[in-house]
Amino acid sequence: MRIVIAGGGISGLSLAYWLTENTVRQLDVTVLEAEGRPGGKIWTDRAEGYLCESGVNGFLDNKPRSLELASRVSLEAIRGDEAAKKRFINSGGELHRLPESPPAFFKSSLMSLPGKLRIMIEPFISRGTKDDETLADFARRRLGKEAFEKLIDPMASGIYAGDPEDMSLQSCFPRIHEIEQTYGSLIKGMFKIMAERKTKVGAGPGGTLASFREGMQSMTDKLALVLGGRVRLNSGVISVERAGEGFKIHLSDGTTVEADVAVLAVPAYRAADVLRGLDASISKLLGEIQYPAVSVVCAGFKKEKFKGLRNLDGFGYLVPAREGRRILGTVFDSNVYPGRAPEGYALLRTMVGGARASSIAMLEDGKLLDTVMAELGDIAGIRAEPDFVRLYRHEQAIPQYAVGHPGRLGALDEALNKHRGLYITGNAFGGIGFNDCIENSYKLAIRILEETE
Ligand SMILES: Cc1cc2nc3c(=O)[nH]c(=O)nc-3n(C[C@H](O)[C@H](O)[C@H](O)COP(=O)(O)OP(=O)(O)OC[C@H]3O[C@@H](n4cnc5c(N)ncnc54)[C@H](O)[C@@H]3O)c2cc1C
Structure with a gap:
């Protein structure tokens, strides 16, 4: 079976790896990458003794799949120094340490006393009823205006470079949404989870920041090395056309590649271009995601x-x-x-x-x-x-999961069901992070193997 993956970022490369390494079936897997290097948003630059990450800077080590993938390609993760735990927020012209524990929160100069008291009444605020809500509305409703502005808004910039007035709570912070829905309150939920697990749990994602000694690009370079000739650089996909049970994939150099399964692991706006001729409704949904x-x-x-x-x-x-x-x-x-x-x-x-x-x-x-x-x-x-x-x-950096994103993903799934053998993945869908890309590729590899048995 010929599987062609467009896009050689971490999503496409890890998908190719999971497909080739996790089965005894003989699969002919090809990754077509438009640029002259693999890695996409992962690019480590070395100059004058400095190591600069031009894009992705690290990942949290609490998702075992990324560490598993690293160890499978003989890479050892390094953890951020203890200093990495000390984070600051710029407020009122000063740098304030972000409190990491309840006592530190009460002592912190970041929030005013009324702002702190407003957070304390969070357990008495009733559960949200909207299908999807912006991060800003959610945070103001549950935690108050000051906590939104000083704690939640910078988190939205730090992770998504996003605007919390547009961001979908459910898509961007699914765990926080789930805690509210399950327990009716974030504070009550955290105490209940801590009691159940007998561990300390925070509202944040947890884990320690990690990378590799030679930078994040070590991972995509290693994957490309292991995949060898299966990765074709300078091979931009311009369109995908149905050909019988399979697909004809047209490249920018005028050549064509045939596939039984076609996967797009390119940014959503690029997938929108590539699929315009095949299905205008899919193309429209993809084109709505802003970068x-x-x-x-x-x-x-x-x-x-x-x-x-x-x-x-x-x-x-x-x-x-x-x-x-x-x-x-x-x-x-x-x-x-x-x-x-x-x-x-x-x-x-x-x-x-x-x-x-x-x-x-x-x-x-x-x-x-x-x-x-x-x-x-x-x-x-x-x-x-x-x-x-x-x-x-x-120029087009991070996909924004705007309010309504869950509905858009549902509509996309429905539209894709009409195209047997066609799949779309990447950081525009089920999580923007490095960890999400690797986990989603793992799940997609299993799905493709099952659906093509
Ligand atoms: C500045 C910045 C900092 C970030 N920092 C972090 C971080 O610290 N931690 C974290 O977890 N995440 C971070 N991210 C998010 C990061 O983008 C994802 O974690 C992940 O790298 C996305 O991988 P991807 O493979 O889905 O997409 P991409 O990396 O965008 O890969 C898509 C690939 O498709 C290729 N392509 C495009 N069009 C075509 C075509 N027509 N045909 C063939 N190939 C094509 C591209 O060249 C690219 O290689 C950051 C993002 C940015 C922009």
Whole structure:
């Protein structure tokens, strides 16, 4: 059976791996990747002794499938330093440590007393009744306006570079939605889960941040190496056409590949183009998923330039929208992972753009750098010239799961059921993270094997 996967990011590569390694069946699997390198949004750049992640920076180690895949290709994950646990929020012009425990929460200077008391009445707020709700509405309803603005809004920027006024709670934070629906309250739910499991549970995803010594690209490089000739680079798919029981896949170089099973693991807007001729309704649903621009600015500094500055010893900070700043946040990468900067130097990685500020991400180089340097000065007090700079652009960066996303996925599944042998995967659907992509590819591999028996 010939299985052709369009897209050589982590979704497409891990799918090809699970398909070839998890069965005794003889499958002819091909990955067609448009670019001259595999990896997609995973790209590790090495320059002047720095290791810069232009896109994906890490994953939480609480999802065993990613660690399993890493160990299967002989890669060992490294964990973020203890310093990575110390996170900050920029509020009122200052960096406040994000509280990690109830006592720290009560002592924290981040929230006002009325804001803290408002969170405490959360167990008395009745359960939501809407099918899908924006993250902002949910957070204001359950936790109050201040908690939304200072705690939830920056989390939405940090993970999705999203706008919480549009984001679907159910799709973006399914676990939080589930806790509310099951227990009627987040606080009650957490206490009940802790009692049941006899462990500490937080509202967040849990786990420790992890990567690889040589960066995230080690994973996609290793997968491509193991898959060998099955990965064809510079092979952009332009359309998929039905041919009998199978498909004819047309490439940008004018050639055609035949397949019994066709999988699209490309961004949703690209899958929309590829499928336009085959099914306009699928194409329309895919085209509705927005991808705002994000730029990543890596700046290296001699550490002695930070003398006298406070709060530069942790993971970094996120910036809530109410601060009116022009960056989403900064990760102090060299505090988190070893080997990210030369000895005596620090590497800072600042994210710019997202759903609320896409145009800032696309400023020309000089203006983008000036913007980031001005913000590093105002927020973290760093006024020194950087010793090293790299800019990375993602014009269409992260898919946004807007309110109504669950309904869109349902409609997509229904429409795809009419096309036997055609599948769509990638980070636009069941989770945007590296872990989600690997888990969803694993499940899809099993489904394809079952449906083609
Ligand atoms: C700036 C940034 C930072 C991020 N940081 C994190 C992070 O720290 N942790 C995390 O878990 N997630 C992070 N993410 C999310 C990340 O995108 C996903 O985790 C994951 O890498 C997505 O993989 P994918 O394979 O689904 O998509 P992609 O990586 O987008 O791969 C799609 C592939 O399809 C190829 N392609 C496109 N069109 C065609 C075509 N017509 N024919 C053939 N091939 C085509 C592309 O070239 C690409 O290689 C980040 C994303 C961005 C943009």
